[in-house]
Amino acid sequence: MTVYLDEAATSPVRREVLEAMWPYLTGVFGNPASHHEVGAAARSGIDRARQEVAGLLGVRPGELTFTSGGTEGANAAVKGLALAAPRGRHVVVSAVEHPAVLESARWLGRLGFEVTEVGVDDRGTVTPEALDAVLRDDTTLVSVQLASNEVGTVQPVAGLAAVAAAHGVPFHTDAVQAAPWLPLDPAALGVQALSISGHKLGTPKGSGLLWVDRRTPWEPLVHGGGQQDGRRSGTEDVAAAVGLATALRLAATDRDAESVRVAALRDTLVARVLDAVPGAALTGHATDRLPGHASFVLPGVSGEAALIGLEERGVVCSSGSACAAGSDEPSHVLTAMGLPRDVAQTAVRLTFGRGATADELEHAARTLAAVVARLRPAAG
């Protein structure tokens, strides 16, 4: 049996999502920008999707931009808010952001912006105090993720955004990893921009969403035909928008119940691994973490070898971010949390979704213990 425990990289497409998209891939193929019936049918599909998402997020439809995915959303938010904001040329991102945010900030650095990477504590949390200490009069943007893709830590975004707001600085949160599990409520979070990706929610890859508060100056990233009221040019992908709206609705429907159920499974998994694998340590926050996320370091064991051993035994997982897979560099997230480079290279991440079962996770814990026992001669 194969157990897929890499949902943080990508999750299976949900059947209901596909079914909702299907008509727009086949019959209703029009270009929403076209001024005729076939175009109008497509237009009404994307308009409905936008309305639905706006309702789910508690925002206005005109504040939503459908994108090609999380990376585009993060780029558009970070660059677009920084380039449009008149406060100055200083941006703050957390040291544990996904590369889509980090590299966007670094690009701004090459344009002459000063970039501060605010550090985290040993659980991967950005504290309001740490953020407050780096904000300046010319800070023009803060970007901190809602939850970490690598260690699952949920950031205290509402508290962080309040700190930024006290300084008058717009705040973007990358909610790509959090979207399946945490309520997406920009008003409650107090943020001015939020981006998500569809394929972590059960849509096909190639869809995402960026919300930017209408009162916040923002400069689009992709220019052209002026679709989506000029916020994102390019022929609108109606099927993708409909799929994303469906996936968000489904996620909202069972979010509370599933978060509780899966978090309990995760806690059992973490306890089993810590018990059965000598020396293993949980990375990230023990409780403020995503329900479907368990990440460890296994000092003395090559993370890469562990992954191969696990896959041979039918347990599919990863060391951390899929984007960095294949790189010899230790994770920037783990080193930012203060782990030594050699320990950071022993990371194993098990991530799962709503389909997770106790049996699968027990199997994974036992397999991990067996693999580690084989790779590491028993300590004396």
Next chain:
Amino acid sequence: MTEQQTVYLDHAATTPMVPEAIAVMTEQLARTGNASSLHAAGRAARRTVEEARELVASHLGARPSEVVFCSGGTEANNLAIKGLFWARRATDPARTRVLFSAIEHHALLDPVTWLAKHEGAAVETTPVDKIGRIRLDALRAAVETDPGSVAAITTMWANNEMGTVQPVREVVELAAAHGIPVHSDAVQAAGYLPLDFGASGLDAMTVTAHKLGGPVGVGALVIRREVEPVPLLHGGGQERDLRSGTIGVALIAAFAKAVEVTLARQAETTARIEALRTRLVEGLTRVVPDAIVNGDPEPGAGHRLPNIAHVTFPGCEGDAMLMLLDAQGVECSTGSACAAGVPQPSHVLLAMGYDERAARGSLRFSLGHTSTEADVDRLLAVLPAVHERALAAGMVRQR
């Protein structure tokens, strides 16, 4: 009144997916895997993407490593022109000029305008002649004024409103003498003309799936290895580090299948569509004798696309005809879909020297792989009455 099937004559806006591409997409959607992951699911996704890359490359005369997948034509154009501008200016601050044809799509015009507004680019329009072909003498003069200051030249392969094919090879030759990179937006051309990226000498070329039977949401910038534009999307470093973001495997696989199927049948389809266009144009000039067909009258890959007929109906408001035709179940466009709904005369027609009245009194009929003689005949059947009503309504007085 009889129930009429919709007649879709707006394939240049978007064309239905070919069944083979739908099948591949469906099959891929059932799989899970991030193409950057190292495990088997990830490797399988990566293999699918790389096979798609080879397929697309082989049909476009490119090497696999020259194909950079992205979300579509607009993104590819943004990446090409902004990226080339940034990279060239970074190498030499004197390179601030961007030369582009007056008839580019908004997906190119708008990023160019943005460069002028935000990045200090000096952007210069190259005029076109009466049939919508870029004037090489004017381009040469513009380049030779100060070749060292040109960051990039861009000229589309075939115009989306008129179908006029541009002298890409001559533009490349002219630029090559000064080492200036050339980009071409081949979004409209790719489905209907044989393209050979390698032979064209271009540095970069834009294609998109949904104009050739693939899904919306995926396209590619074909770009030579030596050319390194500054990326538009930063992040995980996918696609040669030129385009970060998780790759949509299903979208890419369906795109490649559409390229394969459509281009394998291209010669045959083109001949069939050219014949349909002839039927349309001949019939149209018969039923509405004062209609004027614009663009290059000559058929052939060096002249115009086989699938577009752009027509001016003197004294009629294009928008009115569009709505009257729509009411009869015939779907066409007044120009580019992106400008639809915006009551402005087409910049393409104005650049070709038409006055505003003629520009507003025009329609674009674009054929595609599902078009039939019956479609054309249906248009011809309803056109006289539509034309008569539009003519009676006359043109809206200009402000």
